[in-house]
Amino acid sequence: MSGDQLDSVEALLEEARLAARMPDPAERLRLREAAGLSRAQVAAAVGVGRQTIANWESGVTEPQPPGRMKYLRLLEGLAEIHPAPAQAPAQALAQEPGAGAHPPAAPAGAAWDLTAQTAWRPDGLAVQGAPGPCVRCGVVTPFQSTDGRPLHAGAMCQPTTATPLAPAPTAVTAPAPTPTAVTPPAPAPVPAQAPPPTQAPTTASAPTPAPLPARPLRRARSAARAQSETSSLITQAVHEELERAEGDADAALQALVKRAIPDVMRLFEETRATARYQYTAYPSLPDILHKPSKREPDQIWEARPNFHHPHYSLKAPGDIRVTALDANAAYLSALKCWLPIGKLEHHTGSDGVDPKRSGVHLITPAQWPHPHLPDPLGDREEPGALWITDATLRLLLRLSGPKYGLTDPPTVHESWTSGATENFLDALRKVLAAARETALAEGDAITEAYVKAMYSKFISTMGESIHNREIQRPDWMHLIHSQAYANLWGKAYKAHQAGLEIIAMMGTDELHVTGDWRQVFTEGRGLAQMKIKHSDTAKASGEYTVGKVVR
Known part of the structure; x- marks a missing residue:
């Protein structure tokens, strides 16, 4: 077997080893947030779109080549820097049916604050600080609440209100009998929790904010910042090809024109991150x-x-x-x-x-x-x-x-x-127009031609083209x-x-x-x-x- 073949086999084995340790979607999200990285940063490093990262973190899709290997390595490195927190008491209780007499779950559940609000900066981004367990769900996050405690930005975590509240009455009223464990634990505490609203309306209304907010987290980002981040992808691509071509402008431009279609589709996906409307890439057409x-x-x-x-x-x-x-x-x-x-x-x-x-x-x-x-x-x-x-x-x-x-x-x-x-398409138009304007002002013929190739190919291949399989409109x-x-x-x-x-x-x-x-x-x-x-x-x-x- 030749050296090249051995290298290929080793590469496949390495990817298989990493894939075997692929964390679940929730852990992928935790690792990124623990490191204080944005989806745009991870997407740029891995070579995919930000929506792809969002899909991987939500479990909609699983990581696929060509970006999977880089993503696996990133997760492995982040896991070493930010190891998973100790098992939450509620999880331990769920794994040990006979542990109903142990009360640690009650204090943990009682400490969860369902009314905490996210602290926002003037530019629309969430305030960050030292990572710590979220006051709503217990998962480590660098984002902060208005009173300085860790809280997922936008409170984008699903508080498990039944889990922390249910064990407390069970531990007090039924310390040992097995039937208590057999009877579904969630319904039992609900009647026990019902009387307090008449005595303490403020306490009873506290769980009301628990549902997820309707506004996605991506809306918090200002349009100007979104445009700036997306525009940097154009500059980055030009620099990459110039370095790869060792300064040969013609060779760099030729490479940029060849990659114009996937690049502009990535820009399109990035600009969709702050959009209001959902669309269908492959609709049923007359x-x-x-x-x-x-x-x-x-x-x-x-x-x-x-x-x-x-x-x-x-x-x-x-x-x-x-x-x-x-x-x-x-x-x-x-x-x-x-x-x-x-x-x-x-x-x-x-x-x-x-x-x-x-x-x-x-x-x-x-x-x-x-x-x-x-x-x-x-x-x-x-x-x-x-x-x-x-x-x-x-x-x-x-x-x-x-x-x-x-x-x-x-x-x-x-x-x-x-x-x-x-x-x-106005957000995409503004990004490309701004890049074109800057290129003209700086006499940057490479970027100007690259931008022209992107918008012209975007339009010409969005119909029924074999050169662009990402959209058919x-x-x-x-x-x-x-x-x-x-x-x-x-x-x-x-x-x-x-x-x-x-x-x-x-x-x-x-x-x-x-x-x-x-x-x-x-x-x-x-x-x-x-x-x-x-x-x-x-x-x-x-x-x-x-x-x-x-x-």
Whole structure:
């Protein structure tokens, strides 16, 4: 057997040894809290998402490769530093049926304070101190209550009120007889505890706060801190690849682009930690949202533009100056759009059209009577009904309203929609936008390209892609694409209203206008800015001239 094979066998044996000593979920949680580590810190060290750590600590899932080995080693090290506390008296009593005459459980139960409250810092984090047994459950924790005693943050432990209270009456009223042990111990003390409320209402109401609070612990963290912690993952990834490539920027960038999909999915998971809404990564979708085949196009029309003003041409003689403009990070900005959260429901007529819902709609559009302006439905030549996204429908409804009055409203035949929010991906958008802004300010081309790869691949693979198995939301993909096109239409209309002529509008980010565009848009590379678009292949690039077509 070769040396490499022996090393592989030893590695497997080592992992098996560690796995055999894998603590239960409650102990995993205790070890992390005893060390004062956050889930984000453990997740970064192990190489998984924070929600994965939460699942391992709650028993929802068991640790799996590739992060399991690192997690096992971490737990083993923490167990040496923070050994398990001595067996609680209540546990000892449960293991020894004949120990009902021994009273130590009563003092331990009496010492548990169900009314203790967590002490919070001004920044929203729980106050920490010297680790000690929690006053509610007895498990060691570094977090503190308002009076300085150990208490799990947010009181996120389930107080076993029946266990500490039941043994005390049993020990006094039935010191020896076996029937007392045979009779279920929990119901017996309940009547004995019932009379005190009339004599001491304050004492009787003390157990009321025992139920777990509705707000998860993760909500306690401020949004700014969450964004800062998540942004550090981007910086860390860039540093890792630069070190691995020994300073070779091209090699580092190539590696970052290859890992962009798993990295952005991890960022997405991290930003979900403070979110209000739960979502389904693999929902049941109607047939119209499934691509018929590899060769057939999608059934959803995204309204991608390909507009060219019919009265101007590069071939016509003339000296009308045109500037090709580029909308910066168009898909990144489009992450802020109305996305359906729950299961898509079918509606007939316009019943599914609602400002608080989103999805796809089958419509018959009205005629677009403005040849000098791009059609908001994009470059579509086939007449009749078509499936569009909610982003396109919102644009059409705005343009048919009293503010614009540019067209008649479309006729909606049926819809597949769900309750929606505009902020579902906003946390991820802010993290990526902040990293992009910092990279531009520092001239960091590697991070800038890495961020672009993450958000573009996130959108392009969230549909039915073999390159991203963590999510399958073709409805979101179509909606984000359409939102980018709708955003570009808004910029074109803004230029038109300022007196500029729209010569062309193409794709996601390309807008060609005449006149002084800098009086309308701020020049720069920020998300709300525009820059001149240069191309080595296109003739209509940068600044060029066109002539009027004589008809």
